[in-house]
Amino acid sequence: MKKIILGSLSAALLATSLNASAMDAEDAIQFRQAGYKFMAWNMAKIKAMAIDGKAEWNLQQVQAAANSIAATANSGMGALYFPGTEKNVGNTKTRVNPDMFKDAEGVNQVGMAFHKAANELAAAAETGDQNAIKKAFAATGESCKGCHDKYRLD
Amino acid sequence: MKKIILGSLSAALLATSLNASAMDAEDAIQFRQAGYKFMAWNMAKIKAMAIDGKAEWNLQQVQAAANSIAATANSGMGALYFPGTEKNVGNTKTRVNPDMFKDAEGVNQVGMAFHKAANELAAAAETGDQNAIKKAFAATGESCKGCHDKYRLD
Secondary structure: OOOOOOOHHHHHHHOOOHHHHHOOHHHHHHHHHHHHHHHHHHHHHHHHHHHOOOOOOOHHHHHHHHHHHHHHHOOOHHHHOOOOOOOOEOOEOOOEOHHHHHOHHHHHHHHHHHHHHHHHHHHHHHHOOHHHHHHHHHHHHHHHHHHHHHHEOO | OOOOOOOHHHHHHHOOOHHHHHOOHHHHHHHHHHHHHHHHHHHHHHHHHHHOOOOOOOHHHHHHHHHHHHHHHOOOHHHHOOOOOOOOEOOEOOOEOHHHHHOHHHHHHHHHHHHHHHHHHHHHHHHOOHHHHHHHHHHHHHHHHHHHHHHEOO
């Protein structure tokens, strides 16, 4: 991953883009949940290979998983958080804390931290250095948790 | 996206990896659906910007979306198709055609086509050439459809 588009999360969060305004709130919630779910799978794969030893080490798979996480982090998911998506819509439930929508500065902070960590994980995977990968993986997990603790309801 | 890991889909489909065997069938279905859903969002963004003109052209966003699609295509989702995932599990419904699990050659064909198209879309986005992006986007959509027509039930 060569490109690091820092700041895109908060910028997108605050923007009223054509994309956002034309998008159904229920779709937006489902798209962002899909992104997190797919990242969870990729995080689990790296954990199994690099941390727990529950799966055989395979650098190509670690890199693919890390690239996927970074690309998701770089995809501008902030655009999926717009007014109307702070609550359940139809049959789609969200665990987002509605307070998040009033805290642009806090969102920017956790968003940037995640963005940085995910791209550093992809960079570490690119080097193939297992210790660097472990460290970057832990930092990425921490950055996920940083947002969950603050903006995800139980 | 520098890396193209061709053949990983079919290889993973046929492999009984630790990852797969340790994974719950319901989780696997949800993970693969998350991947497709998140790609649908990224495809929709490129469509709105590059094809329909429903959103303002933004090369950085087109690249981010294309990179996300390619990284998903490269992530080894074939590992999420293992015996037990050919039918609904718990509350999780799948639209996969069970015949897919008996057609390794056909799966390889559609998988490779999608893989190639997604990575070519990312490469086209990298160049910034709008015509190349439109062409690669259409080819990617076709490759999605190639699998849907064959292996997705209505």
